Amino acid sequence: MTGKVSRRGVSRISARFELRAKEGRKLLIPYFTAGDPKPENAVPMMHAMVKAGADLIELGVPFSDPMAEGPVIQKAMERALAFNVSLHDVMAMVAEFRQKDSETPVILMGYLNPVEVMGYTEFAKAASKAGVDGLLTVDIPPEEATDYVAAMKAEGIDRIFLISPTTSEQRIKLINDASAGFLYYVSLKGVTGAGHLDVKAVQDRVSMIRTLTELPVGVGFGIKDADSAASIASAADAVVVGSAIVKRIEENLDSADNGIKAVCELLSEMRAALDAS
């Protein structure tokens, strides 16, 4: 049940992109930090997100020094770290999620040090066993990732790398060669949750990226409501929503159920907007 590839031999991530492409729909990819606000909320949150229209779940691995995060996700990581949520714990959450959901792809997003300390191969084996489909590590560029890519590839873990507004064409090719699953375009210069989204610029960049890759392209950073999700989706195969979700968790720290409800309302609106456009 927890195998990482579908019956057709492609990864769960690729299968989901292919399915949605056939339907002419866009993927909705929500992010939240594993263990925020409490470790026991993670698996219920994941199932609720799927019900609300999520296609793929990006699960944040807490790290003490999240250099690319804005204040919203920084605080989420601090809340999770108050419970000492580790990379092992996050993989255990995915394994529990897989007991009831063998279809929805899950990627882990985080920073290199926890994976480095565990060891790339040990991580890849444990992740594969837990039913993790992909890994997005913010602070490893392909130039440093030879061993990392080989270890993930060996266990069928897709490598998702970021492409930014400052990435050169030459580097996009390099990133494409190291990637599997999809490419993730960061829609702005800055940290997660920043506010200045330029839709036209994103559309132009994504069109350019498409000339250099066969992989689907997701876009994230700065998408905060149904409207911005729909306008970005016009250029992309998937939209990633992070800080807007974490903000709703933060607004409901007194009740985890209300947090899940608030997140799902947002996702349902986004799902409807994506499917309508």
Add this chain to the structure above:
Amino acid sequence: MAESETKYQQPNEKGHFGVYGGLFVAETLMGPLAELRIAYEKYMQDKDFLAELDWELQNYVGRPSPLYFAERWSKELGGAKIYLKREDLNHTGAHKINNTVGQALLAKRMGKTRIIAETGAGQHGVATATVAARLGLECVVYMGAVDIQRQAANVYRMKLLGAKVVPVTAGSATLKDALNEAMRDWVTNIDDTFYIIGTVAGPHPYPAMVRDFQTVIGREAREQILQHEGRLPDALIACVGGGSNAIGLFHPFLDDKDIAIYGVEAAGEGIETGKHAAPLCAGKPGILHGNRTYLVEDENGQIIETHSISAGLDYPGVGPEHAWLKDIGRAKYVAINDDEALQAFHDLTRIEGIIPALESSHALAYATKLAPTMDKEQIIIVNLSGRGDKDIHTVADIEGITL
């Protein structure tokens, strides 16, 4: 040629010192870091740039700094002769300005109009605000809220110099968090902003570039000791937080294999208590702030809060070149605790009339252990990386004195 005969040349073209160093940053910074590397490589070969840098170091910083024979202190310790490289006499009172002058001149050549920096003790922040004022550049300094408390005088100094000091409350609210926040600023404002990192850490080319701007310390010390003594020293000692003053002294001596090299980390309340800032002595390799190096971290790869009486050493990482020098055995890394550093602070002040920074006091404290084991003809150079005026409130506080 045998490995042992090759001249020391690190890092490689990818910024690796053995397995350490490298470029571990978010994608948005890869382009700007490549731009920086190209500019740095170009201007370090450019005669006009190097002449301008020399002029600034002489006339603005006040170099060369003296190499002072601490005769009374050496006699008291009853062993090797101790020379102090007086970086405390530089403009702004520490070695930090050697690097900020260099990077600010580079920023100007690259057409950047805004300077950002992180600071721990405030020395690097002051040195950055100083050169930004001198060159008419906008300056923003990120500083941990805890450090702002400990170093109020330096905060005021930066403000007088026209810098904006931004308190960082995330995480442990110290140097590492200030560095995170400066990185976040840089990633957001890369078009007009130059990030002046204050130590030999961070992604390539920073560890090599900051080292190159700091090696003026070792180059001068080498000439000066030959003038004073007609020979090279037997040992070098410097404190290591990120490790820029240490690498600045050590680097020009690395090929002289007979010279013993000691980097002194902060043992805080004691290595055995876990409350320290000594990644080389008690940490493990990992990835933080753009490079692979030794870190103070837990078994899950989370960075642990460090402890030191000295804000400038209160950092969980260390420059990757030190990690490399440790592994190849060229330098030895030791640790000095808060009490030992305080004792050395008082000793030098009373015996030589020099108030050392608490950071430098760690190097001095190790000299008090090493010198008596050597004979009277032998020579130690200790890098007196900064002056202690900034620390008098901290010391008074610890000793229960209200100023």
